[in-house]
Amino acid sequence: MAQISASAGGHSPAARAVAAHGLVGTTLNLPEAPLTDVEFTRLHAATRSQRMTGLFWAAITSGAFPVTSSQRDRAEESHLQSLAAALVLEHLVVNTVGVLEKAAIPVRTLKGVALAHLDYPDPGLRTFGDIDLLVPGDQFDDAVTVITETGAARRYPQPRPGFDRRFSKGTCLCTPDGLEIDLHRTFTMGPFGARLALHELWARCDEFDLAGVTVQALSVEERLLHAAYHAALGDERPRLVPLRDVAQILLTHDVDMSRLHWLMRASQGEAVVARAVRWAWQELQIADVLGASAWAETYREDQRTLSDLAVYGLGSSYAARSWATVKAIPTLSQRLKFVYAMTMPQRSYLGTRHRSQRDRLRQGIGEIRSLRSQR
Amino acid sequence: MTDATGRPDGFARAAGVLWRDTGAHVVALPTAGSGDVIVLGGGSAQIWRLLRRPRSLAQLVDAFVDEAGAPPPQQHIAAAAADLVARGVVRNSQVV
Numbered sequence: 001m002a003q004i005s006a007s008a009g010g011h012s013p014a015a016r017a018v019a020a021h022g023l024v025g026t027t028l029n030l031p032e033a034p035l036t037d038v039e040f041t042r043l044h045a046a047t048r049s050q051r052m053t054g055l056f057w058a059a060i061t062s063g064a065f066p067v068t069s070s071q072r073d074r075a076e077e078s079h080l081q082s083l084a085a086a087l088v089l090e091h092l093v094v095n096t097v098g099v100l101e102k103a104a105i106p107v108r109t110l111k112g113v114a115l116a117h118l119d120y121p122d123p124g125l126r127t128f129g130d131i132d133l134l135v136p137g138d139q140f141d142d143a144v145t146v147i148t149e150t151g152a153a154r155r156y157p158q159p160r161p162g163f164d165r166r167f168s169k170g171t172c173l174c175t176p177d178g179l180e181i182d183l184h185r186t187f188t189m190g191p192f193g194a195r196l197a198l199h200e201l202w203a204r205c206d207e208f209d210l211a212g213v214t215v216q217a218l219s220v221e222e223r224l225l226h227a228a229y230h231a232a233l234g235d236e237r238p239r240l241v242p243l244r245d246v247a248q249i250l251l252t253h254d255v256d257m258s259r260l261h262w263l264m265r266a267s268q269g270e271a272v273v274a275r276a277v278r279w280a281w282q283e284l285q286i287a288d289v290l291g292a293s294a295w296a297e298t299y300r301e302d303q304r305t306l307s308d309l310a311v312y313g314l315g316s317s318y319a320a321r322s323w324a325t326v327k328a329i330p331t332l333s334q335r336l337k338f339v340y341a342m343t344m345p346q347r348s349y350l351g352t353r354h355r356s357q358r359d360r361l362r363q364g365i366g367e368i369r370s371l372r373s374q375r
Numbered sequence: 376m377t378d379a380t381g382r383p384d385g386f387a388r389a390a391g392v393l394w395r396d397t398g399a400h401v402v403a404l405p406t407a408g409s410g411d412v413i414v415l416g417g418g419s420a421q422i423w424r425l426l427r428r429p430r431s432l433a434q435l436v437d438a439f440v441d442e443a444g445a446p447p448p449q450q451h452i453a454a455a456a457a458d459l460v461a462r463g464v465v466r467n468s469q470v471v
Contacts, residue, residue, distance in 0.1 A: 061397075
């Protein structure tokens with residue numbers, strides 16, 4: 001058996017093997033005999049929290065992961081629940097894309113829904129818990145308006161009018177049924193979101209069918225770029241499914257590396273993609289060497305990039321990411337608008353999180369100082 | 376064979392159905408209906424799989440023989456197919 005490297009995300013070897021199931025080149029091994037019920041319960045919980053019930057079920061039904069009959073029933077039950085949730089969300093995609101297109105607002109589906117249909121051999125392998133849609137920044141406010149007209153409501157107001165369409169990652173809208181629509185202007189908040197070459201994302205697209213409706217998604221290199229941003233910056237500790245997404249795209253598509261490098265350079269995102277690919281290859285223990293994995297292994301970040309990456313890591317905060325964003329905004333006037341909105345937000349934005357603008361400012365400065373002292 | 380509207384004569388998957396197949400069950404959501412998810416198992420799931428192309432009842436029975444060897448009685452298949460029609464995941468152009 002191949003030696004298992006340490007997990008950057010703190011995941012168990014069995015969870016990592018499930019995440020890598022069916023992936024060409026992985027050296028991770030699934031258990032050779034049924035787990036004890038205690039072990040199974042722990043792994044089962046991990047597959048649900050990591051949204052990989054599809055990979056778990058596929059490993060079981062292929063015979064690669066031996067289980068008892070009751071364990072099989074539990075795995076299928078949770079997978080059926082995940083699939084039912086995925087279909088309800090796809091219905092929401094169909095309806096939301098419909099109202100956006102009716103309003104002549106271009107839209108690209110992102111993450112789970114698009115990846116399930118375009119990058120996995122069976123969409124049931126990739127489940128998801130919300131929907132993510134990308135709209136152009138200059139039509140962001142219109143998109144929020146037409147979606148709220150369907151009954152959905154913003155989870156949080158924007159700091160100042162016009163902030164979303166200029167600066168924010170996007171906003172989360174909740175439907176009356178409790179479903180979430182993550183409406184994106186860019187991939188992520190912070191410096192890497194601010195530097196993203198947004199116009200490049202709209203140059204072309206891939207399409208897939210949802211219940212007879214043609215839905216647009218990013219093209220494969222742009223999807224890989226987003227998968228990498230999500231895997232490397234989305235959580236303080238890397239989650240397994242986003243890493244699987246990165247490996248899945250690289251190992252199953254003929255990715256145009258010149259296009260990918262162009263996108264990375266235009267977005268100053270080489271360090272993000274390199275980190276995501278390195279983590280994916282390490283966490284899923286992939287032995288195959290691709291051009292992308294060889295490049296990622298030798299890529300070295302400069303000091304400024306390391307500093308930018310740190311604001312997405314453990315111990316960072318919203319304030320630290322916001323402060324780091326200022327340096328990535330290209331013009332002085334835009335920087336001033338951003339700082340004004342962040343430091344003097346409208347009262348509705350403060351909500352229950354801060355007693356006053358002064359309280360918010362004091363807390364934010366404290367968080368930034370704390371991150372700097374940790375470095 | 377087609378009906379008067381040019382659609383294949385017999386049973387076919389309804390338009391606008393979102394679905395996944397676990398191999399043991401089929402999970403489906405007809406977008407034109409109530410928005411409820413339904414889970415199909417056993418013969419119902421098998422009928423859904425066989426309807427990857429439209430089939431008459433006789434063709435469905437023949438396909439059961441081909442794939443399952445020992446098919447259930449024709450009236451059971453007809454009842455299961457009619458149930459799928461009632462649940463909005465299958466349409467039957469022979470039924471007006």
